[in-house]
Amino acid sequence: MIVWLRKVLIRLLLPVSWALRRRRPVETLCQFAETESDSGWQFLRAFEQCPDPAQRAHLFHNLLEEREHSSLFTELVERRGGRVRLSTENGRTSLLEQEGNMPAFLAYVHAGELDIANEFGAYARAVPDDDVRRVFENIKEEEDGHHSNLQGALLAIFPDPVKAAALVRRARRRRTWRAFQRGSKRIGDTLLAVWLVILYVVLGPFCVFQGRRRLARATRP
Numbered sequence: 474m475i476v477w478l479r480k481v482l483i484r485l486l487l488p489v490s491w492a493l494r495r496r497r498p499v500e501t502l503c504q505f506a507e508t509e510s511d512s513g514w515q516f517l518r519a520f521e522q523c524p525d526p527a528q529r530a531h532l533f534h535n536l537l538e539e540r541e542h543s544s545l546f547t548e549l550v551e552r553r554g555g556r557v558r559l560s561t562e563n564g565r566t567s568l569l570e571q572e573g574n575m576p577a578f579l580a581y582v583h584a585g586e587l588d589i590a591n592e593f594g595a596y597a598r599a600v601p602d603d604d605v606r607r608v609f610e611n612i613k614e615e616e617d618g619h620h621s622n623l624q625g626a627l628l629a630i631f632p633d634p635v636k637a638a639a640l641v642r643r644a645r646r647r648r649t650w651r652a653f654q655r656g657s658k659r660i661g662d663t664l665l666a667v668w669l670v671i672l673y674v675v676l677g678p679f680c681v682f683q684g685r686r687r688l689a690r691a692t693r694p
């Protein structure tokens with residue numbers, strides 16, 4: 474439901490926000506460069522701790538593709554005169570540590586890669602620029618591949634399919650809850666910004682005018 478809602482919002486709002494604010498495309502592409510770089514880092518952490526050599530190879534393959542996705546977004550930013558500043562390792566949260574163990578991590582990223590592939594499809598249809606659309610379309614196909622790879626890796630490390638499916642369902646619930654928290658915070662921040670604009674820009678000058686009138690009345694001989 475949340476992914477469907479996000480896809481609808483991307484299709485409706487992105488063309489408007491890109492048309493209204495000149496810097497918005499660069500900001501969006503910078504966020505994608507950072508997100509993809511972070512995904513690569515998450516796979517690097519998992520690669521270092523994965524016990525199975527065949528699954529390590531899959532994780533390494535995903536790691537390289539995520540790094541490449543990050544460079545593709547960086548190129549798009551630089552072509553538009555922007556500059557990407559990626560977070561250092563200290564600023565990142567390890568999903569492997571957050572989820573507690575390798576099977577839970579694999580279930581979490583397996584669920585996430587499907588959401589990401591769906592969202593990239595929505596971005597590819599919403600963006601007005603051809604070069605950006607092509608990048609989203611190509612990356613979407615590779616994210617679909619990550620989704621399948623990670624299911625294989627999960628079943629190789631955690632061979633009980635019923636328990637593996639339960640782990641994926643749990644991961645989906647956790648992702649939905651986190652997306653809901655992020656969405657609520659964004660709505661709260663937006664409402665706060667609107668309220669402050671009303672308070673300072675609309676009501677502020679009116680209050681100043683009223684205050685001056687009262688002051689003038691009070692000091693009149």
Ligand SMILES: [Fe+2]
Pocket residue numbers: 509512538539542612616
């Ligand atoms: Fe990616």
Ligand SMILES: [Fe+2]
Pocket residue numbers: 512539586615616619
């Ligand atoms: Fe991915």
